Amino acid sequence: MSGKVRLGAVGAGWWATSNHFPIFAAREDVELVGVCGIGPELERVREQFGFGMATENYDELLAQDLDAVVITTPHDLHYAQAVQAIERGLHVLVEKPVTLSAEQGWDLERRVRERGVVFLAPYGWNYKPFTVEAKRLVDAGHIGQVQYALCHMASPTLGLFAGDTNHIRRLWDSQTSGPDPRTWQTPSKGGGYAHGQITHSSALLFWLFDDLRAETVTAKVSTAGSAVDLYDAAVVGFSGGALGTVSGAASLPDGSSYQVDIRVFGSEGVLLLDTERERVSVRRHDGQEWNIDIPEGAGEYECIEPPNRFIDLILGRSTENNSTADVAARSIELIDAMLRSSAAGGTEIAVQNKEPVS
Template sequence: MSRRVRLGAVGAGWWATSNHFPIFAAREDVDLAGVCGIGSELEAVREQFGFGMATNDYDELLDQDLDAVVISTPHDLHHPQAVAAIDRGLHVLVEKPVTLTAEQGWDLADRVRAAGVHFLAPYGWNYKPFTIEAKRLVAEGHLGEIQHVLCHMASPTLGLFAGDTNHIRSLWDSKTSGPDPRTWQSPARGGGYAHGQVTHSSAMLFWLSELRAASVMAKVSNGQAAVDLFDAAVITFDGGALGSLSGAATLPDGDPYQVDLRIFGTEGVLMLDTERERVSLHRYDGRRWDLDIPPGEGAYECIVPPNRFVDLITGASTENNSDADVAARSVELIDAMLRSAAAGGAEVAVRHGVGARQHHHHEESA
């Protein structure tokens, strides 16, 4: 693509304005064609980043001459907004969780495949050099067949899910108001730790392992909040591997995020730990890889994914570490976890309500 990528944005809140828009605005190959949002700050956002137009009407945004759309709206709006863009043949970057249900997640994956567009969910850890190297080692077959996984995540996010959401603004350079508690603290809109944070750890697990969950037994605890702050699950994957998953929202402010993945296979074991910044793959035949990771590299950032989205569109890159398939596997797991928890921890099938059509497509692409 020789001309600049004409980008439209829907959602102009704290995360879009502190992370995505500065990245896109700094690129010579991106034209910020229009922004759609609500609230009194929209015109200031348009001026700050140089968008060609601003509107409260998503259809009006889509009527601009666009190549791509970045969607940073409340979780429950992602699916219809992404569908409208994909159906027009536009490339889409969709914030995570990309949807709240398995059906919607695989529907997006199907539509992306049929339309031949690029779809990226901005999972920052999937683009870190040390996770990319871990993926390379796994792809070379050093684990053998995966038999067991551990997937743990904890974050300093109590305020986001159960307190003053504005406190998180101090962590990001956003000139707009902070996260909306009506999104992050509402069960109906996908608030809570599973959709808000386990989305990260599970998406990294599915990208690294290429596993897919088959059934789940889960419980959640809300503390004094309206949404889940703690999550615990036992997972059975296609092929029979077992997994344990945990999530906790209550690290003290300033503590590093914990993402701890351990994958046990027939030929070796992978350990990936963002907090202590270590990756190792040790094989039973004695071969060992222990990566040298620079201090600070494990901290979360989301700089590569928006840049990669543009590079995929222009052809400068072909590597997508968080495509619609990875995103849908994460969504369907979390959907099943929350259904199991609502049923008192009973085992539920992940593919509840997901037709053979989506599953068939998925197997073709795996």
């Protein structure tokens, strides 16, 4: 298509107004048709970003002349809202976690393929120049067959999951109220560290390695007295016979840099990727080695490129989607299995590609 992308948005809270809406509003090739949300701040959001209309009714938003929808509602609402948009033939950007179950994740992936729409989950690290270069080295075959993978994440998010959610506004501020604790601190709504943070690190791992997928998961989580998981640890059997560990911790001190540490050992070489220490290296058994130069501060999390890439994909200006529905589904089924394993006392869970939900 050409011209402007006619965009609707469902969800008008802290993250949408601090990150996505300013990016879209600054683009001349985007028309902000309408915004859907709840609460007294909705009209102020409409005026601040120049949306054509505001409504508390999602069906009313979808009835507008739209090309695409951005979904930034509470986690447990993502799936149903994405299905409605996809079935109308709309392109969708869906915040992570995209869904809360493997069945729903793979169902979205199927619907996206069948409808031929653009689907993007805004995983910021997947679009960093140094991770893109790491992906190029992986795709060139320098790691070979994956035999062992370590995927760890830690972040200063204790307040978000077990305290005052407003603390995180020091990093991403907006003119609306802060994150709703009911979203982040309620298990049934997708609260907790696995859905809130391991979604990032696992999606990076699964984008880097296209064929990698969890097959068995044995996991334990710790709430440390909170309502949701703050610490997660899993032993994972991956496709192709690879073994791995996936872990996460919510209690880095405030002000600390986020940690994403991915180390993958293959038949041909090893990938080391560390966002905190800002290093990426590939070392092969034949002696070849690559070390990627990363500017100071570039390892910090940001989510500027994904919303821009979403528009560029719709307009045909890019074909590079680093966080597809397939990447999101593989991340979701891993996290789903981790939480189910822990709930069953650490029993090994066989991950299955179940039939899509209707």
